[in-house]
Amino acid sequence: KQEVTQIPAALSVPEGENLVLNCSFTDSAIYNLQWFRQDPGKGLTSLLLIQSSQREQTSGRLNASLDKSSGRSTLYIAASQPGDSATYLCAVLPNAGNNRKLIWGLGTSLAVNP
Amino acid sequence: EAQVTQNPRYLITVTGKKLTVTCSQNMNHEYMSWYRQDPGLGLRQIYYSMNVEVTDKGDVPEGYKVSRKEKRNFPLILESPSPNQTSLYFCASSFFSGHSSYNEQFFGPGTRLTVL
Numbered sequence: 001k002q003e004v005t006q007i008p009a010a011l012s013v014p015e016g017e018n019l020v021l022n023c024s025f026t027d028s029a030i031y032n033l034q035w036f037r038q039d040p041g042k043g044l045t046s047l048l049l050i051q052s053s054q055r056e057q058t059s060g061r062l063n064a065s066l067d068k069s070s071g072r073s074t075l076y077i078a079a080s081q082p083g084d085s086a087t088y089l090c091a092v093l094p095n096a097g098n099n100r101k102l103i104w105g106l107g108t109s110l111a112v113n114p
Numbered sequence: 115e116a117q118v119t120q121n122p123r124y125l126i127t128v129t130g131k132k133l134t135v136t137c138s139q140n141m142n143h144e145y146m147s148w149y150r151q152d153p154g155l156g157l158r159q160i161y162y163s164m165n166v167e168v169t170d171k172g173d174v175p176e177g178y179k180v181s182r183k184e185k186r187n188f189p190l191i192l193e194s195p196s197p198n199q200t201s202l203y204f205c206a207s208s209f210f211s212g213h214s215s216y217n218e219q220f221f222g223p224g225t226r227l228t229v230l
Contacts, residue, residue: 031217043223044204091157093217098164100145100208101172102219104157 002027002094006105013080014113021075021108023090028068031093035064035075038087038107047088048075052095080112116141120205120222127195128230135190135225137205143220144210146188150174150201151224157204163188164210195229202226 003026013019023033035047048057048064050073056065063076077084087109091102118139127133137146147162149172159172163182177199179191188207192199205222 034219041202041226044221046218046221049218089157093219098210099159099162099170099172100210100217100219101147101159101162102157102206106154106156 002030002092002103004090004092004103004105006088006090006108008108009106010109010111012111012113015080015082017080017112018076018078019080019110021077021088021090021110023073023075023105025071025073025092025103027094028071029095030068031095033064033066033073033090033092034102035062035073036089036091038089040087044089077110080110082112082114084112085110116220118205118207118220118222120203120225122225123223124226126228126230129196130194133192133195133227135192135203135205135227137188137190137207137222138186139188139205139207139220140186141207141220142185143207144185146182146205146207147172147219148178148180148188148190149204149206151204152201160190160203195227197229200227200229 005024034049037045050066061078066073087107089107090105121136144165148160149157151157158174161180163169203225206219208219
Protein backbone atom coordinates (compact mmCIF):
# COMPACT_ATOMS: atom_id res chain seq x y z
CA LYS A 1 0.00 0.00 0.00
CA GLN A 2 1.39 3.34 -1.05
CA GLU A 3 2.18 5.74 1.78
CA VAL A 4 3.52 9.28 1.58
CA THR A 5 5.46 10.93 4.38
CA GLN A 6 6.56 14.53 4.64
CA ILE A 7 9.31 15.67 6.95
CA PRO A 8 9.48 17.99 8.77
CA ALA A 9 5.85 18.59 9.75
CA ALA A 10 6.66 22.22 10.51
CA LEU A 11 9.51 24.53 9.68
CA SER A 12 10.30 28.11 10.68
CA VAL A 13 13.08 30.01 8.92
CA PRO A 14 14.26 33.61 8.61
CA GLU A 15 13.62 35.44 5.39
CA GLY A 16 16.20 34.87 2.68
CA GLU A 17 17.14 31.31 3.57
CA ASN A 18 17.25 28.55 1.02
CA LEU A 19 15.29 25.56 2.26
CA VAL A 20 14.41 21.99 1.38
CA LEU A 21 11.17 20.17 2.02
CA ASN A 22 11.15 16.40 1.88
CA CYS A 23 8.63 13.88 0.63
CA SER A 24 9.06 10.11 0.67
CA PHE A 25 6.83 7.38 -0.76
CA THR A 26 6.89 3.62 -0.30
CA ASP A 27 6.09 2.31 -3.79
CA SER A 28 8.02 3.47 -6.84
CA ALA A 29 5.23 2.50 -9.27
CA ILE A 30 3.89 6.00 -9.84
CA TYR A 31 2.71 8.03 -12.82
CA ASN A 32 3.81 11.33 -11.33
CA LEU A 33 4.34 13.37 -8.19
CA GLN A 34 2.83 16.78 -7.55
CA TRP A 35 3.73 19.51 -5.08
CA PHE A 36 0.94 21.80 -3.89
CA ARG A 37 0.75 24.89 -1.77
CA GLN A 38 -2.16 25.54 0.58
CA ASP A 39 -2.77 28.72 2.53
CA PRO A 40 -4.69 28.26 5.82
CA GLY A 41 -8.25 27.11 5.14
CA LYS A 42 -7.84 27.77 1.43
CA GLY A 43 -7.59 25.84 -1.79
CA LEU A 44 -4.78 23.84 -3.37
CA THR A 45 -2.36 25.56 -5.71
CA SER A 46 -0.40 23.19 -7.90
CA LEU A 47 3.27 24.20 -7.88
CA LEU A 48 5.12 21.54 -9.80
CA LEU A 49 4.36 18.19 -11.39
CA ILE A 50 7.13 15.71 -12.09
CA GLN A 51 6.40 12.82 -14.42
CA SER A 52 7.79 9.41 -13.50
CA SER A 53 10.35 9.64 -16.30
CA GLN A 54 11.66 13.04 -15.16
CA ARG A 55 14.27 13.92 -12.55
CA GLU A 56 13.32 17.50 -11.77
CA GLN A 57 11.13 20.45 -12.58
CA THR A 58 11.71 24.15 -11.99
CA SER A 59 9.43 27.13 -11.67
CA GLY A 60 10.90 30.44 -10.59
CA ARG A 61 12.47 30.04 -7.15
CA LEU A 62 11.11 26.50 -6.82
CA ASN A 63 12.86 23.32 -7.88
CA ALA A 64 11.49 19.85 -7.31
CA SER A 65 13.45 16.67 -7.78
CA LEU A 66 12.32 13.07 -8.03
CA ASP A 67 14.30 9.94 -7.26
CA LYS A 68 11.82 7.18 -7.97
CA SER A 69 14.12 4.31 -7.09
CA SER A 70 14.67 5.60 -3.56
CA GLY A 71 11.10 6.87 -3.17
CA ARG A 72 12.05 10.47 -2.55
CA SER A 73 11.24 13.94 -3.74
CA THR A 74 12.52 17.28 -2.51
CA LEU A 75 11.12 20.75 -2.99
CA TYR A 76 13.83 23.40 -2.91
CA ILE A 77 12.80 27.00 -2.26
CA ALA A 78 15.47 29.59 -2.95
CA ALA A 79 15.69 32.91 -1.14
CA SER A 80 12.56 32.36 0.92
CA GLN A 81 10.11 35.23 1.47
CA PRO A 82 7.33 35.80 4.04
CA GLY A 83 4.84 35.27 1.22
CA ASP A 84 6.08 31.68 0.95
CA SER A 85 4.52 30.91 4.33
CA ALA A 86 1.96 28.16 3.76
CA THR A 87 1.53 24.42 3.98
CA TYR A 88 3.24 22.43 1.24
CA LEU A 89 1.68 19.14 0.25
CA CYS A 90 3.18 16.31 -1.74
CA ALA A 91 0.99 13.79 -3.60
CA VAL A 92 1.79 10.79 -5.76
CA LEU A 93 -0.36 9.20 -8.43
CA PRO A 94 0.11 5.41 -8.25
CA ASN A 95 0.55 3.51 -11.47
CA ALA A 96 -1.94 0.82 -10.51
CA GLY A 97 -5.64 0.16 -11.05
CA ASN A 98 -8.29 2.36 -12.60
CA ASN A 99 -8.78 4.80 -9.75
CA ARG A 100 -6.62 7.86 -10.32
CA LYS A 101 -6.58 8.51 -6.60
CA LEU A 102 -3.76 10.73 -5.38
CA ILE A 103 -1.98 9.57 -2.23
CA TRP A 104 -1.18 12.55 -0.04
CA GLY A 105 1.31 13.43 2.61
CA LEU A 106 0.16 15.44 5.61
CA GLY A 107 2.22 18.43 4.57
CA THR A 108 4.97 20.67 5.86
CA SER A 109 3.81 23.91 7.47
CA LEU A 110 6.32 26.60 6.56
CA ALA A 111 6.71 29.94 8.31
CA VAL A 112 9.14 32.46 6.83
CA ASN A 113 9.86 35.22 9.32
CA PRO A 114 10.70 38.76 8.22
CA GLU B 115 -9.76 29.34 -19.19
CA ALA B 116 -9.36 25.70 -18.20
CA GLN B 117 -10.75 25.24 -14.73
CA VAL B 118 -12.67 23.24 -12.18
CA THR B 119 -15.42 25.15 -10.41
CA GLN B 120 -17.25 24.30 -7.22
CA ASN B 121 -20.33 25.82 -5.64
CA PRO B 122 -20.98 26.92 -3.04
CA ARG B 123 -17.58 27.96 -1.69
CA TYR B 124 -18.88 28.23 1.85
CA LEU B 125 -21.93 26.61 3.41
CA ILE B 126 -23.29 26.44 6.93
CA THR B 127 -26.23 24.10 7.38
CA VAL B 128 -28.01 22.05 10.01
CA THR B 129 -28.10 18.33 10.64
CA GLY B 130 -30.39 16.44 8.28
CA LYS B 131 -30.97 19.12 5.68
CA LYS B 132 -30.10 17.70 2.27
CA LEU B 133 -27.51 19.59 0.27
CA THR B 134 -25.61 19.34 -3.00
CA VAL B 135 -22.16 20.64 -3.78
CA THR B 136 -21.67 21.11 -7.50
CA CYS B 137 -18.47 20.48 -9.44
CA SER B 138 -17.93 21.32 -13.08
CA GLN B 139 -14.89 21.13 -15.38
CA ASN B 140 -14.40 22.49 -18.89
CA MET B 141 -11.41 20.38 -19.94
CA ASN B 142 -13.32 17.38 -21.31
CA HIS B 143 -11.81 15.19 -18.60
CA GLU B 144 -13.09 11.67 -18.19
CA TYR B 145 -11.99 11.23 -14.58
CA MET B 146 -13.45 13.20 -11.67
CA SER B 147 -13.11 12.75 -7.96
CA TRP B 148 -14.13 14.18 -4.60
CA TYR B 149 -11.83 14.52 -1.58
CA ARG B 150 -12.37 15.78 1.91
CA GLN B 151 -9.62 17.34 3.99
CA ASP B 152 -9.52 17.16 7.77
CA PRO B 153 -6.79 18.25 10.22
CA GLY B 154 -4.40 15.44 10.98
CA LEU B 155 -6.03 13.12 8.43
CA GLY B 156 -5.01 14.82 5.22
CA LEU B 157 -7.00 14.45 2.03
CA ARG B 158 -9.14 11.37 1.64
CA GLN B 159 -11.08 10.32 -1.41
CA ILE B 160 -14.86 10.09 -1.12
CA TYR B 161 -16.02 8.98 -4.59
CA TYR B 162 -14.64 8.94 -8.08
CA SER B 163 -15.91 8.58 -11.62
CA MET B 164 -14.04 7.25 -14.64
CA ASN B 165 -16.63 8.47 -17.13
CA VAL B 166 -20.32 9.26 -17.61
CA GLU B 167 -22.53 6.90 -15.59
CA VAL B 168 -19.45 5.19 -14.08
CA THR B 169 -18.89 5.95 -10.39
CA ASP B 170 -17.28 4.11 -7.52
CA LYS B 171 -16.52 4.48 -3.84
CA GLY B 172 -13.31 5.92 -2.54
CA ASP B 173 -11.98 5.55 0.98
CA VAL B 174 -14.69 7.39 2.92
CA PRO B 175 -18.00 7.16 0.98
CA GLU B 176 -20.40 6.78 3.94
CA GLY B 177 -23.02 9.51 4.05
CA TYR B 178 -22.36 10.72 0.50
CA LYS B 179 -23.79 10.13 -2.94
CA VAL B 180 -22.62 11.22 -6.38
CA SER B 181 -23.89 11.15 -9.92
CA ARG B 182 -22.26 11.57 -13.34
CA LYS B 183 -24.97 12.22 -15.88
CA GLU B 184 -22.83 14.55 -17.96
CA LYS B 185 -19.11 14.49 -18.56
CA ARG B 186 -18.49 17.98 -17.19
CA ASN B 187 -20.46 17.70 -13.92
CA PHE B 188 -19.94 15.59 -10.81
CA PRO B 189 -22.14 16.75 -7.93
CA LEU B 190 -21.63 15.58 -4.36
CA ILE B 191 -24.86 14.94 -2.48
CA LEU B 192 -25.28 14.78 1.28
CA GLU B 193 -28.76 13.34 1.85
CA SER B 194 -28.74 13.83 5.62
CA PRO B 195 -25.66 15.78 6.70
CA SER B 196 -24.20 15.23 10.15
CA PRO B 197 -21.64 17.25 12.12
CA ASN B 198 -18.88 14.73 11.31
CA GLN B 199 -19.18 15.81 7.68
CA THR B 200 -17.94 19.27 8.57
CA SER B 201 -14.87 19.53 6.39
CA LEU B 202 -13.14 21.16 3.44
CA TYR B 203 -14.15 19.47 0.19
CA PHE B 204 -12.24 19.43 -3.08
CA CYS B 205 -13.28 18.27 -6.51
CA ALA B 206 -10.61 17.14 -8.97
CA SER B 207 -10.50 16.08 -12.61
CA SER B 208 -8.06 14.65 -15.13
CA PHE B 209 -7.86 12.71 -18.33
CA PHE B 210 -8.08 8.99 -17.87
CA SER B 211 -5.11 7.63 -19.69
CA GLY B 212 -2.39 5.06 -19.34
CA HIS B 213 0.08 7.70 -20.52
CA SER B 214 1.52 9.59 -17.58
CA SER B 215 1.58 12.93 -19.40
CA TYR B 216 -2.19 13.09 -19.34
CA ASN B 217 -2.65 12.26 -15.68
CA GLU B 218 -2.18 15.66 -14.08
CA GLN B 219 -5.08 16.40 -11.79
CA PHE B 220 -6.73 19.80 -11.56
CA PHE B 221 -8.52 20.92 -8.44
CA GLY B 222 -11.46 23.14 -7.69
CA PRO B 223 -11.17 25.97 -5.17
CA GLY B 224 -12.74 23.98 -2.33
CA THR B 225 -16.01 24.11 -0.42
CA ARG B 226 -15.94 24.80 3.29
CA LEU B 227 -18.92 22.97 4.82
CA THR B 228 -20.08 23.34 8.41
CA VAL B 229 -22.88 21.13 9.70
CA LEU B 230 -24.39 22.28 13.00
